[in-house]
Amino acid sequence: MSHLIRPNELHNLIKTAEPIILDCQANLTDRTKSQQMYQSEHIPGAYHADTETDLSSEIIPGKTGRHPMPSIEQWQQRLQKWGITQQSEIILYDQSNSMFASRAWWLLQWAGITHVRVLDGGLAAWKSYGGETTSKIPELPAPSTLTIRVQQDWLISADELLPLAENSLLLDARALPRYKGAEEPLDTKAGHIPGAINADFTRNLDVDHRFLSRTQLKQRFKSLQNQDAVCYCGSGITACHNILAIAESGLPMPKLYAGSWSEWIVDDSRPIATGIEGEPL
Structure with missing residues (x-):
């Protein structure tokens, strides 16, 4: 359904x-x-x-x-x-x-x-x-x-995140310039969580802001077929858009880092990356 x-x-x-x-x-x-x-x-x-x-x-x-x-x-x-x-x-x-x-x-x-x-x-x-x-x-x-x-196991905390990055895909739902650290209109620090791949949520949509077909979404997220994933964004909003798109494609639902970037950066000991890692989805 x-x-x-x-x-x-x-x-x-x-x-x-x-x-x-x-x-x-x-x-x-x-x-x-x-x-x-x-x-x-x-x-x-x-x-x-x-x-x-x-x-x-x-x-x-x-x-x-x-x-x-x-x-x-x-x-x-x-x-x-x-x-x-x-x-x-x-x-x-x-x-x-x-x-x-x-x-x-x-x-x-x-x-x-x-x-x-x-x-x-x-x-x-x-x-x-x-x-x-x-x-x-x-x-x-x-x-x-x-x-x-x-469903308590649907969530992941900041402390659990970095060790998982080696074995899971970490998807950042923000626009590419924010992910790269080139601009940050909402939060006090720019960049992304180390190991994250950019997966701008707007790419789930067509020009009329409607979701792509199930086939198109499955093609977009095909790299998740044999790998666990964690979604985050700026504050836990658009990460849910990616989770919905992934679920709509028929793939298993990823975990959510609900605090996302705006929580990650409140602790100065947490690492920050800039630029592009991997191939954006």
Whole structure:
């Protein structure tokens, strides 16, 4: 089964079922933008999933990256707030390229919630299809009593990362100039984790910000067929996009270094590399 849903499929699903729809629109450079985007326009009935407050926990200066993972208890409470159960069918979307929706997708999968799909192309694709939007905020449902059981082995810590680099592919989802250390618009240090290969997440998409076909994605990530992989990015957002693309290709899901580059650099003893290592994917 695909992890993606097309706008026409969502339109038909809404007519025949009652999926829980989460709006994940956000902006990495403006942490306040998510709420504004949702209030301005969203798919009717969609609840707001804020990247900063719902899909992340509080930043601890000098310890965490820009988007720390929510605790198990925090994430369970968020899911209960949206009325989610193990049987719920959940649709996620953001404005277009699915980077924020992919973070929500990964968190739900991590929590053992499996009936989850991402709207391919996001709100932009929905509107191009002719889908209705609204600024009306729906009432939250009665909270569920969901208990989650997370997949602890899906995560890897900074301390575990370097020893694994020799036997695993470490994929950096950021744009090539950030990976190389040529520029760094968001974090205080430039470069990448030693041993990492650049795998810019935008290369999972076509010109309309929709995912490539399963065949194309499998070709892109063919080097993972016989090797374990770990994904990271700037703060644990776009790494999930690569994980979704890899899962959509039919390959095993890589581990996630959730703290990513913005956490890696808070410890001055951790090594930093610049330039290009290996062949970018």
